[in-house]
Amino acid sequence: MIFKGIEICCPHCKGDLQGIEQEEAALRCVSCDRRFPILLDIPDLRVYPDPYIDVGADRAKGLELAAHLVELTFAELVTFYYSITPDVPRHHARRYMRGVLAGVARAEGALASWENAVSVNGRPIAASLLELGCGTAPLLVAAAPRFTKLIGVDIALRWLVVAKKRLAEAGLDVPLICACADALPFPDGTFDQVVADSVIEHVPDQRKALAESHRVLRPAGYLCVATPNRYSLGPDPHVGIWAGGFLPDRWLAVWARRQGGIPPKRRLLSAGSLARLIREAGFCRPRILLPDVPSGQRSHFGKGMRLLIDLFQIAKRLPVSQQLLRWIGPLVHAVAEKPGDPSGRPCTAQIDETTEDLHTEDRDAG
DSSP states (O other): OEETTEEOBOTTTOOBEEEOTTSTTEEEETTTOOEEEEETTEEBOOSSOOTTSOHHHHHHHHHHHHTTTTTSOHHHHHHHHHHTOTTSOHHHHHHHHHHHHTHHHHHHHHHHHHHHHHTGGGSOTTOEEEEETOTTOHHHHHHTTTOSEEEEEESOHHHHHHHHHHHHHTTOOOOEEEOBTTBOOSOTTOEEEEEEESOGGGOSOHHHHHHHHHHHEEEEEEEEEEEEBTTOOSBOTTTOOBTGGGSOHHHHHHHHHHTTSOOOOOOOBOHHHHHHHHHHTTOEEEEEEOOOOOHHHHTTSOHHHHHHHHHHHHHTTSHHHHHHHHHHSSEEEEEEEOSOOTTOOOOOOOOOHHHHHHHHHTTTOO
């Protein structure tokens, strides 16, 4: 079935989908006969629910947000979201909102970093991009001038509703699908590039998610990943405590509950463990990158954090500190290629020396 110019299929068996005549907003798999609803013009093709909320509550929250799409701006809608989410403490909500509002600037920096690594600037602009865990769609907005075909998936219907508002304010009509990163509803070889920005740490089966990314990429397509570094010495992105990745999960859970929040459900990766998982999924030429922090993102932080960002920006340009930052920097960025290309040239197993060192030293990490 073609949905807004993108072919979609059953997330379970990869069979064809078709509309159900007697049901105005629903899809049926012709192979396994599973049914999937379409809510707010978003097909719900999840194979399991968001770990933080059940399907019914997620859909109800999405509908509540949709009722305010016209009257509220994007920033106001995000504020409204946290006002109806009491299990997120106010100080956490403020930190999350800073990240959401700075999202497009952050995404611009990530895209530039990946483009420099894989030289996609020289590729035709007709390339297609799939974003896993698109959230409120900042990367889709940033990627719009670079690609002619975009699509975003996320396990949270409620966040896709907020994403619709961001896209509408940017004048974009990008297909959004509620789906799981490790059960993608697309045929083999659909996309030129798959991006997973701050999502792989939340996926229950990281190996399967990377294998699915490999499956839906065309030969010589690129995978681009950004994820919080398990060994970062900075503030934990989910609970705010410094060097949170070094602490046992049960300690973080206690801390989160004392703050009035929900313990994060995640598995953080280091640079070495991410490189290993990418190679195990069948990708070649993996490279670990040091991310940039754009000025637009930096401006959303306080003075103390801006100073740390400035020090990071200086250190990442010094050869003596680059290797250290790959170990303890706040984020891990990686790019890798799916073997083969339309001309038949095989993808060699060439690996960046720094990545190989990380893999060797950290083969049991994560």
